Amino acid sequence: MTTTPKDTATQLLDAALLHVPFDGWSETTFKAAIADTETNPALARGLFPRGAVDLAAAFHRQGDDRMVAALKARNVSDLRFRDRIALAVRLRLEAVEDKEVVRRGVTLFARPTHTAEGAKLIWGTADRIWTALGDTSDDVNWYTKRATLSGVYSSTVLYWLGDDSPNHHATWEFLDRRIDDVMQIEKVKARIRKTPGLGRMMTGAESFLSRVRPPKPKRDDLPGGATLPR
Template sequence: MPDLKDCLIDAALTHVPFDGWSAATFRAAVADAEVTPAQARAAFPRGEVDLALAFHRRGDDRMMEHLQAEDLTEMRYRDRVARAIRVRLEIAEEDKEAVRRGVTLFALPIHAADGTRALWGTADAIWDSLGDTSVDVNWYTKRLTLSGVYSATVLYWLGDQSEDYRETWDFLDRRIDNVMQIEKLKAQARKSPVLSRLMAGPNMLLDRVRAPAKAPRGDLPGLWRDPS
């Protein structure tokens, strides 16, 4: 028996290109999936918004399954990150218009927080798939940086008309190279005696930052713990 949420998502995808992630799409999905409105609302209390978020999360889950089946051990870490983003977009390619409509939906101020959480969730899924073990402030900085790279790449991908999205993958490589340059500058700064003294206070505060508990993660804020 197919999962109720998957049934509604699949039913919605035939309507999203025409009506977006809208109330009309949600009603049509309910009718096409042959479920009652009460069942649909139990699965997606906020209707089309929760439906769009579930579609996004399903893409994340499929990406994680794909990455877990691949052997990435011989790749450089920056290439593993690029591979993960590419897999995520390749999974979304069949429903590219649904992604485009989702970007439009979550660009609205009323849904911006949901969109930010969805983006963060994708970055978190990628780092988890790549075996990230950060428990300090790096947990946040890695996901924040990757969120920026991923969101920029998605926007480029949506407008890319090149063969096999060659220009998108080149764009992605350039963005990752930019991040690597920043990390190199940060490493050099940490070796500077002057900057080390200037950053002693802020670093002491940052050392207190901890990643969210593994289960459940739930939301963005971390835990402020006394390192002693």
């Protein structure tokens, strides 16, 4: 059987996950994964040019893939939209088998040199959720929805990492509160629209922002963007 680059990427990630709890997403972990899988170092570096950083990013995207698959397997037609979002975030966290691996990732992406990458990954998760739920916005709302959900998701992850309640019950309550907060903001915006003067100003601003369009899809077959099987 011929081993494809995708197979090799998966093997490297699986091997790395055994070392991350002890050595973090580090060069030590990357080299250990190469040794464990007996992968040609040049091939490994071609798949993950930044080493463990790209492995950590691949791990995050793998969790997104699993979340989307789990969400598609559910019948959410009877759920309120806010409950669909809550379910998606919950499924994303439940896709993780080892909290310590995520904790090490949070530490990695908190470093100044990698914060942009971390923010990009969180934005990607929010985008996958909205897309999976059928979002068709093509104006500034495309950005505001993802920005808001990115904030909800990132704060929920941090809470979840420190949660030792049974079945993470406290985390799901925290998540519900965060989504309720967002819904309150939408209610305030609706009231402003009905307020003379302020309503006209807001309508004018929204009319201007409606010209904003979401970015075009980018290629995902470039180095450092190794796609793993779902």
